[in-house]
Amino acid sequence: MITDARVLQPEFVPNDVKHRSAEVSHLSDTLRPIVDGERATNSLLYGPSGAGKTCIAQFTIEQLRENVVGLNYQYVNCWEDHTRFKTLYRLLDGIDSTFDIHRQSTPKDELLERLREYDGPPYVVILDEVDQLQDKSLLYDLYRIPHITMVLIANREEDVFSTLDDRLNSRLGACPRIRFGQYNISELVTILEDRARWGLEPDAIDTQRLETIADYAAGDARVAISIFRNAARVAQQNGDDSITLDVIEQVVPEAKSEIRQKTTDKLTDHQQVLYDTITEAGEIGAGDLYDAYCEAVDDPKTRRTMRNHLSKLEQYNLIFAKGNTKARTYASYS
DNA sequence: CGTCCACGGGAAAGACTGGTTA
DNA sequence: TAACCAGTCTTTCCCGTGGACG
The missing domain is CATH 1.10.8.60 (Helicase, Ruva Protein; domain 3)
Structure with a gap:
């Protein structure tokens, strides 16, 4: 019955997209200067999950590649590669410059330096789930590299801009923002x-x-x-x-x-225990949660580490916190 | 109103890991 | 093989916050 399993996969990008022509043309207008060999501005796509942001970004860049010989592009999921090093590594991977990178022999900012020195065709990078990026100053460093054009993707625009410092806000704050609504x-x-x-x-x-x-x-x-x-x-x-x-x-x-x-597959054992505990309890305060957590594992981490895990779970939209200080409680979605 | 204290989160030092180098 | 190192995760230290309580 299935004739082509590929088109059923979530990452499949069709040759023709529906209902997003306004968004596609907005994004391709933004990227158009690249066709003339000029520098394009960065852009931000935002909207709820499953609204077509990633698909439209990849589709539009594929279209652009038909007009620009040798255009390089790379997709980075900042959730999976959330550290500065991993994101940079993946960006270098997109221009095949990783062959001799070793942690040991590679000086600290060699990766960024190598991106700066790159002098090939224009390089468009999609930074998906950019709000998950641990070190936002990386955006500033990338911003200052002329031949790199960033297409940022996030669920909510405030998740991106609220965490940026002033110099980044004034630079990226003005970039075109393309809003994606839910499909009907x-x-x-x-x-x-x-x-x-x-x-x-x-x-x-x-x-x-x-x-x-x-x-x-x-x-x-x-x-x-x-x-x-x-x-x-x-x-x-x-x-x-x-x-x-x-x-x-x-x-x-x-x-x-x-x-x-x-x-949840990406969670560590300890994070999983915390998530399960919260799901079981429905709603739980920090003190009780830590006690339950210590009961459940052999080698409990400290309270501070638990807080780190909790904020991670919150970023992943697995749990949400109500209240701010002493009266704060955690609850899980679904 | 002042004191107490559990809590959240920033900063930085420390521990761990796995791959490199002499 | 042992010393070493970068990246990453964990802990330690600390301070600000705001509700509880006398």
């Missing part, structure tokens, strides 16, 4: 229709079922595609020749938890 049901349906046409046999799924999926996804294209992919997989395993309503309803929970799972 019919937009999600057309997105899924394309994937169905490209990746499934004809008549494997009808519009009504796609609407059901879109409904469950609540505006999040990532969730929609995840439900879609899982439903197709289960239907194929069952030997069905089409995706039934039952199968869709069956995979909704696992599709949604799949996305959360991706997050």
Whole structure:
């Protein structure tokens, strides 16, 4: 039933994107100077998850590459590479300059220096989840490298700018910001229709079922595609020749938890214990939480480390904190 | 109103890890 | 093989905050 599994993958970037033409043209206008060999301004894409930010950034740059010979670009997920070193390393990787980098023999700021010395074609870098970047001064360093153009991506623009210092705010604060809203049901349906046409046999799924999926996804294209992919997989395993309503309803929970799972997989054991404890308790204060945590693990870390973990969990949108000082409590989503 | 104190979070020193070098 | 080192994680130290309590 599945004819092309690639188009069902979340990272698949289609040749043609739907419902985002305004955003695409805004971003490509911003990047246009590169076509004429001039310096383009940096930009920020922001909006809720599953609104198409990453997809549109990659799509637009792919388009740009058709017009600019040798244009280099690199996608960096600052969540996965949240330290200064890792982000820089990945940026150098995008221009194949990592071959002789060793921690030992490479002086401290050799990585940045090498980026500065790069004199190839223009270099467009996508910094996804840029609010997760540990050391924001890296943005300033990158800002000062003329041939690098940054496309920043975040959920909320204030997450980015509130953590920048003054000099960065005055520089990046003026950059074009492109807002992405949630998709509505019919937009999600057309997105899924394309994937169905490209990746499934004809008549494997009808519009009504796609609407059901879109409904469950609540505006999040990532969730929609995840439900879609899982439903197709289960239907194929069952030997069905089409995706039934039952199968869709069956995979909704696992599709949604799949996305959360991706997050919790990145947690350390100690962070996982904290997260589980909070989820179990529903809502818990810092003192009780630390006691429960010490009970649950053999070698508890200090309170300060727990606070570091908690703020990490909060950044990951796994938990949220209510109140500020003494009366603060932690609770988990879902 | 002043004191107390649990809490959050910045800064910096220290510990750990895994790969390099002599 | 042992000393070494950069990056990263953890701890220590510390200060500001704001609710509780007399």
